[in-house]
Amino acid sequence: MSIDWTSSHAPALAGEIAVPGDKSISHRAIMLAALAEGCSRIDGFLEGEDTRATARIFADLGVRIETPNASRRIVHGVGLHGLRGAARPLDCGNSGTCMRLLCGVLAGQAFDSTLVGDESLSRRPMRRVTEPLAAMGARIDSGEGGVPPLRIAGGHRLRGIDYITPVASAQVKSAVLLAGLQADGETEVREAHPTRDYTERMLAAFGWPIAFEPGRARLAGGHRLRATDVVVPADFSSAAFFLVAASIVPGSRLLLRAVGLNPRRTGLLQALRLMGADIREHAPRELGGEPVADLEVRHARLRGIDVPVELVPDMIDEFPALFVAAAVADGITRVRGAAELRVKESDRIAVMAAGLRRLGIPVEETPDGASITGGRLAGGEVDSAGDHRIAMSFAVAGAVAAGPVRIGDCANVATSFPGFVDLARAIGMAVAEG
Numbered sequence: 521m522s523i524d525w526t527s528s529h530a531p532a533l534a535g536e537i538a539v540p541g542d543k544s545i546s547h548r549a550i551m552l553a554a555l556a557e558g559c560s561r562i563d564g565f566l567e568g569e570d571t572r573a574t575a576r577i578f579a580d581l582g583v584r585i586e587t588p589n590a591s592r593r594i595v596h597g598v599g600l601h602g603l604r605g606a607a608r609p610l611d612c613g614n615s616g617t618c619m620r621l622l623c624g625v626l627a628g629q630a631f632d633s634t635l636v637g638d639e640s641l642s643r644r645p646m647r648r649v650t651e652p653l654a655a656m657g658a659r660i661d662s663g664e665g666g667v668p669p670l671r672i673a674g675g676h677r678l679r680g681i682d683y684i685t686p687v688a689s690a691q692v693k694s695a696v697l698l699a700g701l702q703a704d705g706e707t708e709v710r711e712a713h714p715t716r717d718y719t720e721r722m723l724a725a726f727g728w729p730i731a732f733e734p735g736r737a738r739l740a741g742g743h744r745l746r747a748t749d750v751v752v753p754a755d756f757s758s759a760a761f762f763l764v765a766a767s768i769v770p771g772s773r774l775l776l777r778a779v780g781l782n783p784r785r786t787g788l789l790q791a792l793r794l795m796g797a798d799i800r801e802h803a804p805r806e807l808g809g810e811p812v813a814d815l816e817v818r819h820a821r822l823r824g825i826d827v828p829v830e831l832v833p834d835m836i837d838e839f840p841a842l843f844v845a846a847a848v849a850d851g852i853t854r855v856r857g858a859a860e861l862r863v864k865e866s867d868r869i870a871v872m873a874a875g876l877r878r879l880g881i882p883v884e885e886t887p888d889g890a891s892i893t894g895g896r897l898a899g900g901e902v903d904s905a906g907d908h909r910i911a912m913s914f915a916v917a918g919a920v921a922a923g924p925v926r927i928g929d930c931a932n933v934a935t936s937f938p939g940f941v942d943l944a945r946a947i948g949m950a951v952a953e954g
């Protein structure tokens with residue numbers, strides 16, 4: 521079902537809010553808890569369609585998962601070899617993380633599996649995981665051009681690999697490491713640009729011996745995962761929309777509670793500060809082994825920057841929001857080294873550029889980025905291309921645009937941020953369905 525939004529001019533934004541749990545951590549928590557021996561409790565689980573798809577798939581694979589209340593799961597782990605094959609294809613919905621990490625989990629199992637996804641996921645590149653897994657001995661067939669559906673043939677013995685990732689991708693790294701759990705010998709992954717290390721941290725928390733540092737992780741097969749409880753911090757990527765919104769709406773002051781600040785996720789914080797944003801961290805602490813803090817953000821005048829290329833992997837999901845900040849900043853913001861944006865839930869460079877142009881902002885596209893000349897956003901109609909982060913970014917744009925911004929195809933916001941509209945309204949944004 522298609523849902524459109526209209527986002528209109530907002531007065532100063534104000535309030536104290538908590539955004540939902542981290543998507544990356546929620547996926548991994550279900551997966552590792554399912555593969556562990558014993559019963560694990562997950563608190564702060566993201567009730568999004570993506571992470572629910574992962575939970576549903578493990579239920580299909582024979583894992584008992586209870587939901588005593590929202591944002592909590594009790595997972596009765598079956599051990600590394602306790603999954604059983606599902607009779608039907610496993611539906612990953614819109615979620616690249618679900619599909620790519622599952623490839624790693626299922627490549628070494630005794631049974632066959634088929635992974636399918638929605639229209640967007642069915643266009644996304646999977647060779648980046650099927651190739652290294654094939655080098656480990658897995659047998660995975662894909663659709664033409666290396667896209668889903670993926671058919672994983674069970675019963676193939678895996679061997680460890682020393683793999684240098686050709687793209688900065690935590691999903692690829694994680695798929696290889698998860699396959700490495702069931703492989704003979706050592707598996708090592710090296711990356712030129714370090715990516716989020718949640719899989720490594722969580723494997724250690726579940727008792728699997730692993731050595732890791734930024735850009736490198738190494739483990740050996742033949743151990744066991746032991747159940748443990750996981751506390752999921754608030755998702756920085758969801759907080760990002762409100763960080764930008766309060767930065768650009770005059771007179772705003774917001775407090776975002778207990779936001780996850782893993783250094784591999786917070787590139788946007790650095791980029792916004794380089795642009796002149798006023799964002800302060802209060803009460804830094806640890807939650808579930810992750811650094812968190814309350815973020816206080818106030819309106820500030822922003823200026824365009826050349827986004828440092830070394831920040832790109834640390835803010836890869838935040839570019840749609842950054843593009844909106846750039847659209848109202850003084851001067852030009854240049855992004856490069858971000859070709860990966862073209863293979864996300866949509867081609868985020870093309871879709872953001874098209875939308876911003878419709879709102880009167882000059883944007884020049886390059887193969888790996890864009891130049892955005894800040895100005896005055898006009899009202900108008902834009903298409904999110906079914907991409908959750910683009911829908912939410914244009915909702916933020918509407919708060920400062922001269923007229924209402926009508927955003928097409930917003931239903932997929934439920935994949936990562938159910939309740940976005942209610943929270944946005946609670947702080948004073950004027951977002952309405954229809």
Ligand code: S3P
Nearest residue numbers: 544617688689690691692836837
């Ligand atoms: C994710 C890794 C990133 C990110 C995605 C979540 C993860 O994807 O964009 O939203 O949980 O590992 P890539 O691995 O494709 O960079």
